[in-house]
Amino acid sequence: MSRGREPASKRRLLARIVVIGAVLGAVWLLVGAARARVPPPPLPIPHTWTPPLDGAAGLARAREQAAGANAVICVLDAARADHLGCYGYPRDTTPTIDRLAEESVVFDRHFCQHTQTKGSIASLFLSQYPHTHGALRHRRPPRDAFSIEQGFQQAGYTTALFASNMWVSPVRGMGLGFDWVVAPGVDARSLGPAPGMQLGILGSARGDEPPGESLNNRGPEALLARIARWLEEKPSGPFFAFVHFLPPHLPYAAPDELARAFAGERPPTWWRGRFPFREVRDANTAGDHARPGPDLVNRYDANLLWADRVVGELVGLLRRAGVLDHTLLIITADHGETFGEHGFKWHPACPYDETIRVPLLLRFPGDERPAGRVAALTESIDLLPTIYELLGLSYPTESVQGRSLLPLLTGEQRAVRSYAFSLTEGDPPCAVIRGERYSLLLFEGGKLRALYDTEADPWQTRNIADEQEDQVQRMLQAFEEYARAQRYPPLQYLDPEAPSLLPDAPPEEPLSPEVREELEALGYLK
DSSP states (O other), X not given: OHHHHHXXXXXXXXXXXXXXXXXXXXXXXXXXHHHHXXXXXXXXXXXXXXXXXXXXXXXXXXXXXXXXXXXXXXXETTOOGGGSGGGTOSSOSOHHHHHHHHTSEEEEXXXXXXSSHHHHHHHHHHTOOHHHHOOOTTOXXXXXXXXXXXXXXXXXXXXXXXXXXTTSSGGGTSOTTOSEEEOTXXXXXXXXXXXXXXXXXXXXXXXOOOTTOOOSSOOTHHHHHHHHHHHHHSOSSOEEEEEEEOTTSSSOOOOHHHHTTTTTOOOSSOXXXXXOOTTOBOOOOOGGGGSOSHHHHHHHHHHHHHHHHHHHHHXXXXXXXXXXXXXXXXXXXXXXXXXXXXXXXXXXXXXXXXXXXXXXXXXOSSSSOOOEEEEEEEEXXXXXXXXXXXXXXXXXXXXXXXXXXXXXXXXXXXXXXSOEEEEOOOBSOEEEEEOSSEEEEEETTSSOEEEEETTTOTTOOOOOTTTOHHHHHHHHHHHHHHHHTSSSOOGGXXXXXXXXXXXXXXXXXXXXXXXXXXXXXXXXXX
């Protein structure tokens, strides 16, 4: 009799275990969801710094060591500053860059001018704000504008553009003046260089790609191979190279040994916020970004680890070529990335620090390199005048809107500006006025706005615009002054009746299968 009842009792016990397990699982999920909603402790941003250069004498020594030096700008696509170890991230995502930071000047409050690659890189190349160069959506930068490579060429430098993002290409109107070009879609027929332009094309146009490698928005190793070849083949003398690596941008396809680095872990600073503006539509939900969560952040961090390894390989190429210590090496990004912290997905539409705050490291040439951190507000447009003034090159000051950062390094100035300005491609787009403490968001149409106190509320979770009207008015006045100084004044962010003054964009060209594949890989098409 007891043996007949035994199976039933076991079944009841098993059922209880299943129920208890389900309850515990539900509680675990609820606790996890609640934790995801609570922002973690903020990563500190220093407010003070010791000038890395010893006044005018230190700057004179830095300029002497930089005389005739090479310059390399390395852009990591979609690298948000607060996911790098040297910016306080608890994970070991960037060991190589962290070591470089120890012998570099690191800028803690550095902001891009646009949250998409084309607009951001156009600002960096031309040292102009988006509403002056106008390279937004399908528009291209003006062909007659002074671009960063031109002053180098006038000074006798050889210039080269290496990019694995299709938006950073002469085919898209970017970097038309470089001597050597490696970019997706570039060949002698598609480029159509201006009269007198010297052009050296490496890559698919020569039909000599290593088997299995392509610049078609995939791994950076193919780009590194072309950089190595160029360092061997280029003419003697100083050079300027602009290098744009795709990682950590989509697709998150790091090599297997790196892809597993953070798998299954809880990201140390990730949290999931609510979308704060019902009137704003974030249509950028293509591909992996449809469901941001811990796994996506882990994959992004693995891609950032991949980018860091690529930076190490680039440094190795420069060292083996014997030019590293005679090169001004700059590490930065075009924009950041977001994983639902404010409900936004991906990067084009997000007006918060996760997309507009990017890294900037300057490793100076010479044996006595200045090192340290700068807490002042800086912008991507500041790179051109800073590089040119350090190397003693001339540039047209009347068309350049950036400001040299050298006075910050000597302590001559504690700030070069009161506000940084950024722009998103949301629907509607948003202009960001970012001060050292406050950040004001102005959406096109002039009615929707938000103010955040980034000292009291570092993750920007509480809109205090109604409580701080005086602060809002001061920042609105600053934005109006900025807007009226642009070629196409963006007054529509202040006045619902003001029209957009940007020129009409040309009609969209039909997408070739190759371009469609690239856009899908980048997440721009579903």
